[in-house]
Structure formats: structure tokens, C-alpha cells
Amino acid sequence: MTDSIIYALDFDGVICDSALETALTGWKAAATIWNGMAETAPPELVEQFRAVRPIIETGYEAILVIRLLYAGETTESIYAGYGEKAQALMADAGLTVEGLKQLFGDTRDQWIAEDKAGWIAVNPLFAGMAEKLNRLGSNHDWYVxxxxQERFVKKILNANDIELAADRIFGLDRNMSKPEVLKGLxxxxxxxxxxxxxxRxxxxxxxxxxxxxxxxxxGFALWGYNLPQDKTQAEAEGCWPIHLEDFLEGDAGFGRA
Structure with a gap:
């Protein structure tokens, strides 16, 4: 594979449709911070979360978004002032980013310990993705x-019979930005x-x-967590918008694999 393409793939929104699990973990974690939240997230709030999911960069932010939605913020108001609203919420509750990251990971770990099958079920891969990745691995080197957090990526890949060495998964644990990871590759x-x-x-x-x-x-994955208007902007900025079916088939200029 000395001359083949290196594929670097984001995970949530490219490989895995994790929006439901992210919302539910966010709710479980938020309920440990703020009293009065029921044990189970209301379905309508989970649907609202999916609409706001494109604004989230790192999983722990789901705790803040869920709380904002629970407090009555609309998807429009969150998009209009997410940064300020999130900072105000953190300041009011005495929260830190590192603390939220820890809580989010711990909440997932507890869920997995209690019901791994249930957790895996709400982290489905996009249709056809497992076959694509196994095919990709026979022709190219690929990385996540x-x-x-890397342990969650490993669990989901393993559950779908996808083999990827641990040193090919670059996650939150490494404290590296995506550009830093790509420079390393x-x-x-x-x-x-x-x-x-x-x-994104x-x-x-x-x-x-x-x-x-x-x-x-x-490559801009149109099947993931983005907004319709993002496609035009992506094209204008030199990114290549890709539909899921084209990625699965290896078309759209990203190699047939």
C-alpha cells in the first residue's frame, strides 16, 4: 500500500450516526447536575437535539445543549447565540470544560457497564458503512x-466487526487538534x-x-450533521461535497475502494 491513498475519517456524522446516543448521554449527565430532570429524556426534546446537533463539536457540549433545550430555548435561539448561552450556563452552574468532558465520558462508561447492547444499538453505523470500511482496509490505510474518546470508537467498531489498530484512532484523549493529527499523518x-x-x-x-x-x-460528508446551506459554502471554499452513496461506491473523486 505504499502508493495508495490515506483516508482520514471523522467518526460521529461520517461513520456513526450517534446523534440519539449523544442526546441521551447528554440528558443522563445533565440530570446529575440539575435537579428536577426526569430519568428519561422526552422524545420531542431528543428530536430538537438532532436539529441542533450540527452546532456541537465535542460530545460534552450535548450536556449544555440538552439543558438549554430543557430550559425552553428553541433551536433558532441556540443557533443565534450558542457560545454566549453555553458560557453563561457553565458559569451559573460552576462548570468547567474538563469537568464536563469527564462527566460525559463517565456517564457513557456507566451506561455501557449496565447495558452495552443497548448503548451499541443507539450508535448505529450509517447504512453500508461497515462494508465500506472493511473494503477500504484491504486497499488503503485509513484512520479515525x-x-x-477513543475507547468508545473502539467499542463501536468492534461491535460492527471492523478491525482498526488502536494507533490508527486519534481521539479526544490525545489532546491534539484535527489539523495537528493531519500534519502528523x-x-x-x-x-x-x-x-x-x-x-462539520x-x-x-x-x-x-x-x-x-x-x-x-x-471531503464534506453531506449525510452527517450539517446544514443545507453549508454545501454551497463548502464548495466555494474548495471542499468536495460527497453524498453517502458516492462515498460508499468510492466515487466523487475519493478513489474506488
Whole structure:
């Protein structure tokens, strides 16, 4: 595989449709901070969460988004002022980012310990993705580049019979930005083309700020957690919008694998 393409894939929104699990974990965690929240998240609030999911970069933010929705914020009001609302909520409750990350991971761990099958069930891979990744692995080197904690990525991949070495999963645990991870992959695989597939436009825009990464091919996963208007902007900024069926078939300029 010395001359083959390197695929760097985001996880949530590209490989795994984790919106439901993220919402439910966010609710469980939020209920330990704020009294009065029922044990089970209302279905209508979970649906609202899915609409707001594109704004979330890292899983722990689900705790804040769930609480904002529970407090009566609309999806529109959250989009209009998410940063300020999240900061105010954290300040009011005396929360820190590191504390929320820890709580979110611990809440997942407890759920898995109590009901691993149930947790896996609400973390489905997108249809056809498992077959694609197993096929990809026979022709190319591929990596996961995510803000998710690595142990959860491993559990979901293993549950879907997908083998990926631990050193090919770059997650939250490493305290590295996605551009830093991608630069490392460039150094590890000099001269080989790298295709980065991501569903969040801001993440792709952040990669484009780094001149060292100018040679990367950036794929914008339209099946993930993004907004319709993001497609036009992605194209205008040199990213390649990809439909799921094209990615699964290996078309859209991302190699047949």
C-alpha cells in the first residue's frame, strides 16, 4: 500500500450516526447536575437535539445543549447565540470544560457497564458503512480523526466487526487538534495523498487555515450533521461535497475502494 491513498475519517456524522446516543448521554449527565430532570429524556426534546446537533463539536457540549433545550430555548435561539448561552450556563452552574468532558465520558462508561447492547444499538453505523470500511482496509490505510474518546470508537467498531489498530484512532484523549493529527499523518506518510472526510464545515475550514495542509483533499460528508446551506459554502471554499452513496461506491473523486 505504499502508493495508495490515506483516508482520514471523522467518526460521529461520517461513520456513526450517534446523534440519539449523544442526546441521551447528554440528558443522563445533565440530570446529575440539575435537579428536577426526569430519568428519561422526552422524545420531542431528543428530536430538537438532532436539529441542533450540527452546532456541537465535542460530545460534552450535548450536556449544555440538552439543558438549554430543557430550559425552553428553541433551536433558532441556540443557533443565534450558542457560545454566549453555553458560557453563561457553565458559569451559573460552576462548570468547567474538563469537568464536563469527564462527566460525559463517565456517564457513557456507566451506561455501557449496565447495558452495552443497548448503548451499541443507539450508535448505529450509517447504512453500508461497515462494508465500506472493511473494503477500504484491504486497499488503503485509513484512520479515525475525531473529538470522541477513543475507547468508545473502539467499542463501536468492534461491535460492527471492523478491525482498526488502536494507533490508527486519534481521539479526544490525545489532546491534539484535527489539523495537528493531519500534519502528523503527512509526516508519517510522505508523498502519499491524504483524503480527509468530515461532516462539520467549521472543522474543514479550520484545516484550510493551515498552509502545510494545502495538499489534502477535503471531503464534506453531506449525510452527517450539517446544514443545507453549508454545501454551497463548502464548495466555494474548495471542499468536495460527497453524498453517502458516492462515498460508499468510492466515487466523487475519493478513489474506488
Amino acid at each position: 480523526v475525531t473529538t470522541k 503527512q509526516r508519517s506518510h510522505p508523498g502519499r495523498p491524504i483524503y480527509f472526510v468530515e461532516d 464545515l467549521p472543522s474543514l475550514q479550520n484545516v484550510r487555515k493551515h498552509s502545510e495542509l494545502a495538499e489534502l483533499r477535503l
